[in-house]
Amino acid sequence: MNKNDIINVFQQVLENPSNSFIEQWISDGGKVMGYYCSLIPPEIFTAAGITPYRIRAAGSDSTDLADVYVSSQLCTFVRHMLNLALGGQFDFLSGIVAMNGCDQARRAYDIWEKKTDIPFKTIISVPRTPANYNIEWFKEELKKLIKAIENHFSVKITPQSLAEAIKFHNTTRRKLAQFNDLRKEPDPPINGYEASIVNIAAQIMPLKDFNDLIDKLLQAVGKEKRTGRYRTRLIVSGGEMDEPEFVKIIEDQGGLVVYEDTCFGARYYEEPVSEEEDPLNSIANRYFYRIPCARMGNSFDRRYENLEKIYREFKAEGIISQILVHCILNSGFSFQLKRKAKTSEISTLLLDRECRMKGYGQMKTRVQAFIESIESKARKEDKYNGRTSK
Amino acid sequence: MAEPVNEIPKEFAEIFAGISRIYKENKNNPDARPFISWITVIKGLLEKDLSGIPIIYTNLGNSPELVLALGDSEGEVAPFGFEAIGATQGFFGSNQCNMDIIDLIEANGLSADVCSADKLALGYMLKKLLPPPVGGVFINTPCDSQIVAAEGFKSIMEVEPFIIDVPYSVGEKELHYVAKQLREQIKYLEQVTGKKLNWDRLKAICEENNRMVELLLEWSDWRKRTPCPQMSKVVTFGFVLLNTLSGTPMGTWYASELLEDAKERALAGKKAVLGEENVRAIWFGDPIWWNLPFYDWMEEELGMVIPMDLFGYVTAEAYIDTSSPDTILYTFARKLTRVMPMSRQLTGSAEMYIDDIISVYNQFNADCVIFPGNTGCKHMWGLLGLVREALRELDIPLLAFEFDLFDPRTKSEEDFKEDFRRFVNDIIIPRKNR
């Protein structure tokens, strides 16, 4: 299989709520646990022998069913996801685990809880401040989750099964990090569209299948021609972004996306879980102390520091902070980013978008203008010659 | 009342001018006693000289007892409920001023979706109109806008905030968790103010809170009477009362004014509405802060009264047990999470809100429910479908609409009036005559 064949397989995985790998797993007697938010540790499901599945708004083209319960004042990610749930398209799940990520996701869980027939449903409470004195709480929540899964599915989650699950997930993380690190190269063998397809696929198919395929992909990319033409290198930042098509729009304008600082992007594969200590402690530590997202209080400085580091490592020239319309938390992050941009060298574009959006006209124009501004800045600074340009 | 109009920024001059005007308009109106008392309270707060006193900002879900207890004597540290500034401007000052501030903060990149209470608070900070704080204590209830406010506070005021994490739902275990964080908060407060928390004074402050709560619970019982004896618009001040004046003699005095007025009027057979009391509605969300006279219009033109709303609803869980420092912190945590308006109803699952609405509807012998959906309130907009379903099952009429609690541009006064006229005349009155 060459690179494009493998990417095509992953692309098919993304098209609809279910996919052939998940279907095969289920027909072999396997169970699937849906979860939303990258602060929920899928290692726990894997340790129970259940395939983790990150809920997203795949293939949804309407919010009619969701609109009966929630208003159009909620973000389209939540509304599309709910619409699929109410239409029975997540009925292949054996359970879902939610968390108090944001108000809208919490309200969505009310509807999942009351209006869907998924057999196992629970919500955990993840602290909103990563202060040392709160980690015990988080550990207790994870223990509660483990108990609930054990009781419902009649399984035992042991320290040993957790340790194995950690290794398994870390393997995937390492492979994804290796794969995404290719994007640091001046002329990377993969573009952002392809990378984001692969990153998302890892979260919605059995890990073993994914690991086999990404091994093949890593071999294939070495033999492939380079992507070549781009005008600038960009980081996409923000919250839920489960649409490679969005990245493609940016790349169609000439902005190569080298990193997704998003929930479906790097927040999934960055920062492995320690394999040295007590497994549950290690899991709690990784999720609790990791680079924070916008739902965490007092988090902006650490996140921005990380963004600057990535910016340098991936030789980016601009950041696009994409916000789903109505997302309060990520709009708060963008507000801070905009304030920071006044004194920073980093070019920043704040871009509102809708999940499963159809028309991209205005967005294209804004991205084009942003790329032009970066180019003209580079020209002024005489850095333009160094890049691979059209 | 003298107005120090010349010494203060024009935005605040608007508030003082409004207070004086409204005071003059109402001072001889025997029906307006609780409103006049409220004006007195607000004026007292605004005129307080804070120079040289360390100021601690406290957010919407907070109550000031711990801050008040810093230092060995009263007034060594001042709590400042910074989100109340928009409400004060909306009540008494100029809506135009609030709208300008909203426009300013949005132009600076804050999304229109953030609750306008926080848009205004951050906007006033950005305009450097608020006093400089030495610290800020935040709690992540009632909503995500609080996290945005804490981040904004940090970057605009350049002061590190302390944030309490309230979990998804609140039971005993959760209260212990919050109480443990309150101990950390005390360390933070002592550090940023340089003042030690005085536990004896805290005990006395909590007892003051308990006196206020007792008065509020009794007041609330008088408002259950049919017809409701006291004007609608004062219920909504309950929120500012809890958020800003808990544990202070001024808060207790105001609660006693509310109670005395309600009791005297009820015993004298007086009622809130002008003619017949046609409709009793439970208003379960934000008030129209930018247009309090709308409540007078409801009473006068529709014979509609709000015996209770979400902001005025207090339960006995607001009592603080002063037996020991541990019981104080545990029951103070309970007050923060189980009593503070919005935080109580919006923490946990939809049942918290729905059960409260039904309980208040029954306790206050209401005919219908008003669901005011503040544009920026994602909780409310996420709850609407389940609320509608639950009330339909109980055959309780519901009026839901979108508006902005501080910004008249989302829904105009005329549109409000039209909605309310139709609801009352086409739905409620015919039902009552069935």
Ligand code: SF4
């Ligand atoms: S996009 Fe924002 S509002 Fe929507 S689910 Fe994510 S964090 Fe919540």
Ligand code: SF4
């Ligand atoms: S109205 Fe809603 S958005 Fe505004 S402070 Fe209350 S809970 Fe938050």
